[in-house]
Amino acid sequence: MNDKILIHVEGLQKEFAGGEVKALQNIDADIHSGEVVVVIGPSGSGKSTFLRCLNLLEVPTAGSIYFNDVDITDKSVDINLHRRKMGMVFQHFNLFPHMTILGNMTLAPIKLLGKSKTEAEAKAMELLKRVGLADRANAYPSQLSGGQKQRIAIVRALCMEPEVMLFDEPTSALDPEMVGEVLEVMKELAHEGMTMVVVTHEMGFAREVGDRVIFMADGMIVEEGTPEEIFSTPKQQRTKEFLAKVL
Amino acid sequence: MVEALESLWADLAADFYTCFIEKNRWKYLTSGLSNTLLITFFALLIGVVIGIVIAIVRSTYVKNYKEMKPGLGKKCLAVANWFCGVYLTVIRGTPVVVQLMIIYYCIFVSSNNGILIGAVSFGINSGAYVAEIFRSGIMSIDNGQFEAGRSLGFNYVQTLRYIVLPQAFKNVLPTLANEFIVLLKETSVAGYVAVRDLTKGGDIIRGATYQTFMPLLAVAAIYLALVMFFTRLVNILERRLRAGER
Numbered sequence: 072m073n074d075k076i077l078i079h080v081e082g083l084q085k086e087f088a089g090g091e092v093k094a095l096q097n098i099d100a101d102i103h104s105g106e107v108v109v110v111i112g113p114s115g116s117g118k119s120t121f122l123r124c125l126n127l128l129e130v131p132t133a134g135s136i137y138f139n140d141v142d143i144t145d146k147s148v149d150i151n152l153h154r155r156k157m158g159m160v161f162q163h164f165n166l167f168p169h170m171t172i173l174g175n176m177t178l179a180p181i182k183l184l185g186k187s188k189t190e191a192e193a194k195a196m197e198l199l200k201r202v203g204l205a206d207r208a209n210a211y212p213s214q215l216s217g218g219q220k221q222r223i224a225i226v227r228a229l230c231m232e233p234e235v236m237l238f239d240e241p242t243s244a245l246d247p248e249m250v251g252e253v254l255e256v257m258k259e260l261a262h263e264g265m266t267m268v269v270v271t272h273e274m275g276f277a278r279e280v281g282d283r284v285i286f287m288a289d290g291m292i293v294e295e296g297t298p299e300e301i302f303s304t305p306k307q308q309r310t311k312e313f314l315a316k317v318l
Numbered sequence: 319m320v321e322a323l324e325s326l327w328a329d330l331a332a333d334f335y336t337c338f339i340e341k342n343r344w345k346y347l348t349s350g351l352s353n354t355l356l357i358t359f360f361a362l363l364i365g366v367v368i369g370i371v372i373a374i375v376r377s378t379y380v381k382n383y384k385e386m387k388p389g390l391g392k393k394c395l396a397v398a399n400w401f402c403g404v405y406l407t408v409i410r411g412t413p414v415v416v417q418l419m420i421i422y423y424c425i426f427v428s429s430n431n432g433i434l435i436g437a438v439s440f441g442i443n444s445g446a447y448v449a450e451i452f453r454s455g456i457m458s459i460d461n462g463q464f465e466a467g468r469s470l471g472f473n474y475v476q477t478l479r480y481i482v483l484p485q486a487f488k489n490v491l492p493t494l495a496n497e498f499i500v501l502l503k504e505t506s507v508a509g510y511v512a513v514r515d516l517t518k519g520g521d522i523i524r525g526a527t528y529q530t531f532m533p534l535l536a537v538a539a540i541y542l543a544l545v546m547f548f549t550r551l552v553n554i555l556e557r558r559l560r561a562g563e564r
Contacts, residue, residue: 126469130385151471152471154468154469159466161462161465161466163462165463166466167463167481168485169485178470178481179471182472182476228470
């Protein structure tokens with residue numbers, strides 16, 4: 072981790088249904104380069120909405136998000152260029168079912184980065200080897216297990232060589248015995264110095280891998296600190312209640 | 319008994335000769351068939367192009383309009399969506415024969431090219447139905463597919479082109495094939511505006527020979543054979559497309 076602020080969030084607000092639902096209220100946060108930030112909180116706390124605002128999959132109602140010092144909520148900014156640098160992994164994998172694994176991984180590098188097929192496939196194969204799925208390169212997503220799909224989803228995002236990876240409850244849709252293999256890949260990624268923002272219910276992962284933990288409730292950041300601070304000596308009553316339930 | 323059968327057979331053979339062999343009347347059927355196929359083929363092409371464009375406009379409007387940045391693009395989309403709605407209402411709300419006659423007598427007044435007029439008329443008609451088929455296909459694709467595409471950095475149109483439309487096309491293929499078969503049979507009203515299609519060919523033979531049974535049966539048999547052939551073709555294509563996903 073270094074001191075460079077990669078993502079700076081200022082006064083972020085998100086309303087749904089014309090202001091009836093306030094999903095996020097005045098969120099301020101910084102994500103430093105090389106840092107692993109884990110966002111925890113009860114369901115409906117706005118943590119997924121917060122994550123999805125970071126690459127503008129949800130368009131904020133108010134506030135600014137600076138990525139590499141550029142305000143990506145500015146209407147004149149081409150968000151597509153910035154999204155290339157922000158990998159995202161979804162709860163339900165969202166692999167492209169009509170393409171092979173290799174096709175899934177090389178589509179964006181070929182079409183968006185102008186890489187040659189050979190170049191893109193070489194990079195994809197190298198990543199597949201790292202997650203132990205090189206032998207499935209020509210399989211289709213429906214032929215893989217949930218854990219395998221999620222590992223593919225991670226390396227598909229990595230093929231774009233992103234500066235930050237956003238994880239939206241990556242293990243929530245998995246059978247319990249497959250959670251480990253996905254967390255293992257994420258752990259490795261963290262050790263390699265990737266900047267990561269992870270929304271998860273895996274408290275073990277948050278404690279072990281997280282550099283910083285953000286606890287959210289009711290659309291606000293209630294408390295943030297090192298895993299040690301949050302898990303061992305939480306200050307807020309709301310945090311204590313939540314941890315008492317999940318730990 | 320045997321004699322009766324023999325005389326029936328002789329009658330049938332004589333009728334067959336009158337209807338198809340004499341004065342090379344079978345040529346009415348073959349040229350009619352080729353016209354029917356030409357009209358259907360080009361009408362389908364026109365219909366699919368119109369259909370895809372309208373489906374994209376309408377599904378984009380439903381999915382994106384609220385989130386779009388205000389500006390020229392947003393206004394254009396609203397106008398385009400309105401036009402598509404009018405087109406669908408008018409085309410689906412009026413009979414195809416009436417549309418055909420309007421195009422023949424009111425719009426293409428100076429043209430006698432029956433194939434062109436038929437293809438344009440049936441294409442415009444079919445486009446409305448194909449549009450709804452494609453729209454339901456696009457809407458049936460999980461939103462996660464859009465999000466995955468957008469999160470990689472594809473813009474909306476690229477996401478549609480590389481990720482959503484290939485899947486939507488696969489999903490709607492059986493319905494689209496059905497539309498093609500309906501279209502093939504629907505072109506049989508082209509005779510209304512003096513286009514010599516297959517049905518008109520049979521009708522000309524009927525008029526010339528005063529025979530009703532043979533020519534109409536022949537026309538029906540040819541339509542049936544075509545429909546069965548294309549149904550089979552589509553089944554094979556569909557199986558191929560799905561092969562990888564299992």
